[in-house]
Amino acid sequence: MARPLPWEIIRIVGHYLDPPQLLVCMQLASSWIPPLIPLLWSTICDQSYNWHKVLKQDNTTEIWTEADDQRLCDLFVKYGHHICELDVSSPHLIAAASSAGTCTNLRSLRFKFLDLRRPYNHLSEEEQRGITPGPLISPVFEEHLQLILPANQGQGQGDLVGQTRLLDGRNLVQHIWLLIRQNTRLRQLNLCKDISEVAMVSSSFSRASLAILHDLEELDYSPDHLHLSEILNTLPKLRSFGTSLTSGESDYLLPMPHQLERLDLRKATMCGRTIQNLLDNLPGLVSLTIGAFHLQGWMGTELVRLQKSRKSKPSQLKELYFSHISLRLSYEDYWAAQLLIPRLPCLTTLVVDRDSMKIAQAAGEHCRQLRVFRQAFDGISIHPVDGFQLEPNSVCKMLETCLDLEELDAIHHKMEVQSILVKPWVCTQMKVFRCQIIGVNRLTVEEQRVVDSYVASGRLCSRDSLEGEERLAVERLVESREHQQAILGRIGQWTSLKTLCFGHEYRNHRLYQLDKPPYYTVDGVEYLQYDGPIPNTLELSLESGLEQLAGLKDLEVFGFEGLDHRIGKAELDWMAVNWPRLKIMRGLHVDTMTHVEYDVRRAELREYFQKLRPDVVHATKKTSLGLGL
Secondary structure, three states: OOOOOOHHHHHHHHOOOOHHHHHHHHHHOHHHHHHHHHHHHHEEEOOOOOHHHHHOOOOOOOOOOHHHHHHHHHHHHHHHHHOOEEEEOOHHHHHHHHHHOOOOOOOEEEEOOOOOOHHHOOOOHHHHHOOOOOOOOOHHHOOOEEEOOOOOOOOOOOOHHHHHHHHHHHHHHHHHHHHHHHOOOOOEEEEOHHHHOOEEEOHHHHHHHHHOOOOOOEEEOOOOOOOHHHHHHHOOOOOEEEEOOOOOHHHHOOOOOOOOOEEEEEEEEEEHHHHHHHHHHOOOOOEEEEEEEEOOOOOOHHHHHHHHHHHHOOOOOOEEEEOOOOOOOOHHHHHHHHHHHHHOOOOOEEEEOOOOHHHHHHHHHHOOOOOEEEEOOOOOOOOOOOOOOOOOOOOHHHHHHOOOOOEEEEEEEEEEHHHHOOOOOOOOOOOEEEEEEEOOOOOOHHHHHHHHHHHHHOOOOOHHHOOHHHHHHHHHHHHHHHHHHHHHHHHOOOOOOOEEEOOOOOOOOOHHHOOOOOEEEEOOEEEEOOOOOEOOOOOOOOOOOHHHHOOOOOOOEEEOOOEOOOOOHHHHHHHHHHOOOOOEEEOOOOOOOOOOOOOHHHHHHHHHHHHHOOOOEEOOOOOOOOOOO
C-alpha cells in the first residue's frame, strides 16, 4: 500500500489549484482534506468562480433554500477561522459569516455592489410608511440604526414578500457591521455605498466601530456623516482611503498632518486651495485622485498668493488622477498648470482630462520623473465636432525631458512633424504610444496622380531633369517620405513598445443628430456624408519607412484609424511576419457608424490579413470613461 504524501507537498500542490479544483482533490482523496482545508477557506471571493458549487457542494441548481442557509452557516462555524480574505456580494454569505461567530481572523473584508433597494422599490408611499421595523439582530444597534425608505417609484401593490425583503436588507446591514466589529485586526475594508441605502447607522456607531480597527490600513467607504478629518483622526494607521461622496470643500480641509499615502476622492471637485491644504497636511501622500479642478470662490489675490508660494513647498506626490471631465479650454486647466503641477516634481503618473493642454505642457516642464501620461476620457471621435480643437504639440516636451516615460496615451493630442523632429527624444522604454502625428505634408490627389504617372512610365532620370508639376510633386514626396522615415525611425527604437496607435474613430459622429444632415445617394441608397480621413498624416507604407518598425517584436496593438494611410497587401504581409505578438489591429475593423457606405477596399484588406493572421482581432478601442480605464 502506497504511503500518503506528506502534508508539506500537498500544500505546495494546493497553492496552484483554484477552489473548485481543491474541492475535487478533497473529494477524491480523504487524506488530502486536512492540509487543503486552510487553503480552500483562506480566501472566499464569490464573484471569481462558481462559489455556490464549492460552498453548497451541489452542482444541480443555483436556487437557494433555507436548508442551504443552515448548511452554509454550519460550514462557516466549522471553517470560518481559516478565512483571511472575504470578498463577497451574496447576502447568504454575509449573513452566514456574521452569524457563525468564527470569522474573526479576517485581514481583508470587501463588500461589492448589493443593490439592496431593488426588491422593494415597488411599494407605495403608504405601504412604506406602514412597515414596522422588526427586532434588531443585536442590541448594539439600539438607537443607532435608521431604516431608509426609498422614494416612491410609482403606485403599485405591495405584499408581505416585498416588506420581508425590505427588512431582510435592513438585517443584512446589521450583519455587515457585526462582521466588521468581530474582526479587530482588519487591515483592508471596502464598504460599498449601497449598505447605507436601506439602513444607516449613526455617526457615533460607525466611528466607534472603525475606532477598534487599530491595524486598518486601507479603507474605501462613503459615510454620509463623517468628514475626512474624522476618518483620519479615528484611524491613525490608515494609509489608503477612498470615498464616492461629493462633499463640500470644508469636508476635505485638514487641521493637522497625517501619514496617509493614498487618497481617492474620485467624485469631489476641488479648488486649488483645498488641494494645497491636502498636500501641506499629508506629507507622505503618494497618490491623489480627485474629480476635477475648479476656481469657484478662489480668484484674485488668492491666486497671486498661491502662485508666489508654490515653489517653496514641493510635494512628494507621485500619482495624480483627475477622474472625470472638466471644462474645455477653461481657466481651470491654466491655473492647475500654474499652481499645482510645479509643486509636483516627483510625479510619475498623471491622468487628466483629454483637453488639458496646459497641464500637459507643464508636466513636460516640471515633472521630469514622469512615467505615465494618460487622458482620462477618449471620446467617440477625435474630429472637432463642436469646432473645438486642441493646440498641437502640448505633449512634445515630455518626449524631450522625461527620461523614464513609458506611456503616452493621449490620442486627442496632436504632434506636428516639424516640432517633434527639432529635438531628440530622451525616453527609451516606451510601452504605450497613442498620439496623432500630423503635418506630414502629404501629396494632394492631383500630385499623387502626377507621381503615379511618372513612376508608371518607368523613367529613371534624376530629379534635376524633371520640370514643372512632376518636379514639384516628386520633391514634395521626397521631403514627406524623409520626415516619415525619421519619425518611424525614432519610434522603431522603442523596442519595448506594446501599443502603437496614431488615430481613433475620427468622423463627426453627431451628423445624424442634425435636423438636415448632408446625405449622398449610391445606387438608390442614402448615406451620411461623413468627414474624410485626417489629412497630412503618416501613410505607413513600406516606401515611407514602415520597415523602421521591424524591431517592435513585442507589439500587441496597432492602430491607424482616421489616417490617410497607404497600407496595402505588401504592408500587411510585412506586419504578419515582423510583429509576431500582434493581437489587435485598429483600422480595418467592420464599420459601425450610422448610414455609412460599405468600404470594399477596407473589407478586402481585413479579409486578406485574417487569412495571414487569424489570431489577430480587428476592433476599434472602446471609449474609456474615467481614468482612461
